[in-house]
Amino acid sequence: METHSKILSIPLEGIHSEHCALIVDDALDKTKGVLNHNVELNNHQAKIEVDTKQFNLKQLTENIRDLGYDVTTLKKTFPITGMTCASCAVSVESILSFEEGVVSAAVNYANATATVEYIPGIAKLENFKKAIQSIGYDIIIEESENQEDELTKHQEQQFSALKRKTIAAALFTFPVFVIGMFFMEMPYANWIMWAFSTPVVFWYGRSFFINAWKQTKHGKANMDTLVALSTGIAYLFSAFNTLFPEFWHSRGLHAHVYFEAATVVITFILLGKVLEERAKGNTASAIKKLIGLQPKTVTRITKDGQQEDIKISDVLIGDLLLAKPGEKIAVDGSVLSGTSFVDESMISGEPIPVAKNLNDKVFAGTLNQKGSFQYKAEKIGSDTLLSQIIQMVQNAQGSKAPVQKLVDKIAGIFVPIVIGISILALIVWIILGGDNGFTQGLLAMVTVLVIACPCALGLATPTAIMVGVGKGAEKGILIKDAESLELAKKIDTVIFDKTGTLTEGKPSVVATLWKEESHQLHSILLSMESKSEHPLAEAVTKHYSGMHPQKVTEFESITGFGVKAKIENQVYFAGNKRLLKEHNITTDAFFSEFIARQAELGHTLIYFADQQKTIAVIAIADKIKETSIEAIKQLQALDIEVIMLTGDNESTAAAVAKTVGVTEYKAGILPEDKLTYVKILQSEGKTVAMVGDGINDSAALAQADVSIAMGKGSDIAMDVAHMTIISSDLLKVPQAISLSKQTVKTIRQNLFWAFIYNLIGIPIAAGLLYPINGFLLNPMIAGAAMALSSVSVVSNSLWLKYRASKL
Known part of the structure; x- marks a missing residue:
């Protein structure tokens, strides 16, 4: 029997002994299409002769991996252009899968990308391009720093060209349709229709014929094939009848023409493509904005104490870096000196900035506020938490659509x-x-x-x-793509983020109790908190903004405790319970019930006191949205399971869940935990909707079957999500x-x-x-x-x- 043999070098991982080599040899023996083979232990590779007509690289890879070893491969995602329907994605995937050196290929029509796993030494990217171009599409294999911008620009140009083509085709089609339907007996009717229909069929509709021919060469057929056949035959038949009407008259038949059918078909199909392109979402900007969270430069402290601005790519593990007020943290690390508050909402989703002191962890992409500190670089590049979130979003978006x-x-x-x-x-x-x-x-x-x-x-x-x-x-309700709108009817589980989704996302004063309430005391508290940099102080300042502040003669901010001030020769304190304990200030039984109740609700407490006793206790919390409770009731009435996930603490999460009527919730979880939770539910056969507003929700939003973002949330969440609720009103979800x-x-x-x-x-x-x-x-x-x-x-x-x- 004639064979088509070829020698391949398969790079191997985990082959460390003769015993390992023998096991892999056995796997090669059992692989169809392998004629001869030799495992080279020193080079960590297998030299194999294969019959290219029978050999399947994917099967060989699976066989080796089943034994606990691996084939060294590269997995990359490439943009695909020219796809117009899901069957196009199937054609591209099929072509790539049969390319030499390709282990697996998956094409995502919604994202217009192909994820290909291949062996670099065997597969050639140039061959990918030639193969895909042969069936009427294209793949972008060239890498550049501005690749995302270039791809977006290309897509916009393609869409603009499609709109212009559709409008022009409609202008030429209109007179053909009118004459064909109402004025067939007018002089030279057929010739006029022929003249107008020719540019529609052979210029504005040329892509249908070109793509149909390319599909035919590979034994395939799609919608382009049917459009090309129907319009082409109708046009040629009509042209024949226009030129040779006597052919039919001599046989007792009328020489009908169908130019209007050919032109109307092409115009309507072009219109359908325009509408579909408008419905498809462009997810590239979400990744672009996530990457944009990381600053391009950072200030490094040299060994001699000097400051220098360097590129992020030049940061090394162990470098001493400076975080200035208002700057984003460059890499993951630990605080070595200084204090500040850092907005970590992109990680935890919580709106209240976190105090950073000695040895506290900081994360790339989080926003430093008014303070300044030095920190040691511990994780850089792809190892940072921000980079991991970006990777999770890319993986979730690049996975194949469920339907x-x-x-x-x-x-x-x-x-x-x-x-x-x-x-x-x-x-x-x-x-x-x-x-x-x-x-x-x-x-x-x-x-x-x-x-x-x-x-x-x-x-x-x-x-x-x-x-x-x-x-x-x-x-x-802004809906990004048709598929999510189609899939939403199957939703049986809805996951809500807490902060900014079920709640307002802004801390505010929700309750106060004063032992000695007076206009003057309110004014004193306002005066102190207005000088504080703590984010909770802003809630108090806003609450008492109608008061006239007092003159503060002495002021001290005590990190981790609160503030101390001297007003009219009297010393006052505002802060947490530890601040009062530190200064031996008592809180009498008058406040006990109030404190217990607010703690049960998960609220944060600020104590206001003079040097002897507590004057007032202020409860601060993130208010629950007015529509949250009713929205959850409506979803539950539709037999939809409702779950709450939050990075907040257990007591606050439990209080919010109880208030809104959610029975199942998870507290203190990170972005990757949310993503994992969505995957677990999907593995159980559930159709999951994720509702969130923050960067920390983006990976879970991308993984969910249907993702819904709040319009008042982050741009990243809105870009990743399939739907956006402009008003952040949760009643829009049902x-x-x-x-x-x-x-x-x-x-x-x-x-x-x-x-x-x-x-x-x-x-x-x-x-x-x-x-x-x-x-x-x-x-x-x-x-x-x-x-x-x-x-x-x-x-x-x-x-x-x-x-x-x-x-």
Whole structure:
């Protein structure tokens, strides 16, 4: 038997002894397509001769990994351009999977990326490019610092070009449609329609023919194939009838033309592509903004005590760095000297900045506030917590979508069946049609392709999505892509972040108790807190902002305790319980019940006292949003499980959960814990929605089946999320789910209307009724039926506006 052999060098990991080599040799023996092999222990590789027709690199890799060893591979993500439907992604994935040296390939249509695992010594990126270009798409393998910007610019240019093409095609189509429908008897009608339809078919619609040809060369067919066939045959048939009408007149038939069918089809399909592109979200900006959290330069303290500005990439582990007021922390590390408050909301999601003292940990991307400190670099580059969050978001976004679009699945079956029926109709008519068999068969073939034209199919989903997204926007729900809107109806579990989602996200005074309440004492407390840098002091200052402050003669900020001030020769204190204990200040039983109650609710307490006794206790908390309780009730009424996840402490989390009516919650968790929790729920077969507002939620948002961000939250959360609630009103969450159900219902109805004419019309168009009653469907009637299906689809989508307004 003839073989197509080739020698490959497979790099191996974990091969440290002759015993290991023998085990791998055994695995190679069992791998199909491996003709000869030799494991080279010194070089840590296997030299194998393979039959390229039978050998499967993925299977070999799996066999070696099952033994506890590994093949050295590289896994990279590449942008893909030119994909227009989910079937395009399948074609690209298939082509990449069969490239030499590729272990696995996964193409994400929503993100327009391909994640490829390959062996660098065997696979060549240039071959990836050639293979993908051969089927009408492209892959960007060149790396540059501005790759994200260049890709975004390219996508914007492509979209602008598509819009211009659609508008121009519509302008040329309009006169063809009017003449074809109402003025067929006017002089030179056919010639005029021919002149206007030619640029539509061969210029504005040229991509359909080019892509269809490239697909055909690889034995594949997609929507482009059907569009090219139907419009191409209708155009050529009409051109023949315009040039040689006597061919039909001599046979007693009228020389009909169908230029309007060809032009209308192309224009409608182009419009469908524009609508779909508008619905797709661009997730590249989310990663760009996450990366932008890390400053480009940092101040390093040299061994002789001098300061120097260096690039982040030049920081080494152990370097002494300076965090100035208002600057972002450059890398992960520990405080060596100085104190400050750092906004760590991107990590914990909590709005209250954290005090940083000696040996406290700091994290890259967090924001230093008014103080200044020096810290030692401990984790740099990809090891920082921020880099890990970025990686988690990239992995979650790059994973394959949980569902494929229904229209593309149907189209994959519909296209070859329609082509087969049209050819079969022609053959049957030639065999059984007698003298006019070829003529009638050609008419039947054209009629089948015209009535089966996918313009209604192309509009079924985009029009419903356009209306659904539009109604969502009217109600303050921004929906990024069609898939999330379609999937939201299946949600059975909703995860809420606490801070900024269930709560307002801003600390404020929620309760006060004064032993000696007076306007003057309020003014004294305001005077002290207005001079404090502590973020909790801002809540007190805002609460008593209507008072006139007193003159402070002496002021001292005591880090970790509070503040001390002298006003009108009297010393006052404001801070935590430890501050009072430090100065032997008593708090009598008058405050006991209040303190216990506020502690139970998880509120933070500030004590205001003079040198002998406590004057007042102020409770500060992050207020629960007014709509949170009702929104959770509505979700639970829909039989949806509601869970709360927060980085806050157990007591605060328990208090908030109890107030809003959530029975299951997790406290004190980090961003990676939220991501893991979402994955666990998904592994149990649940459809998970994540609702959050902060950078710390971004990885979990990206992993969730449907992610919903608060409009008043971080830009990163909104970019990653599939939906954004502009007002941050949680009542919009159950509304979004209801809107999804109505939109999906409309899409299914649209698909019914798009196909019912085909299911009834195609057999009739092929001539099924001719032997019974002599009826043969006229292509003009087929064109009208096609148009009617489009009208039905658009009308039904517009009806969604009325139904959605009732939500």
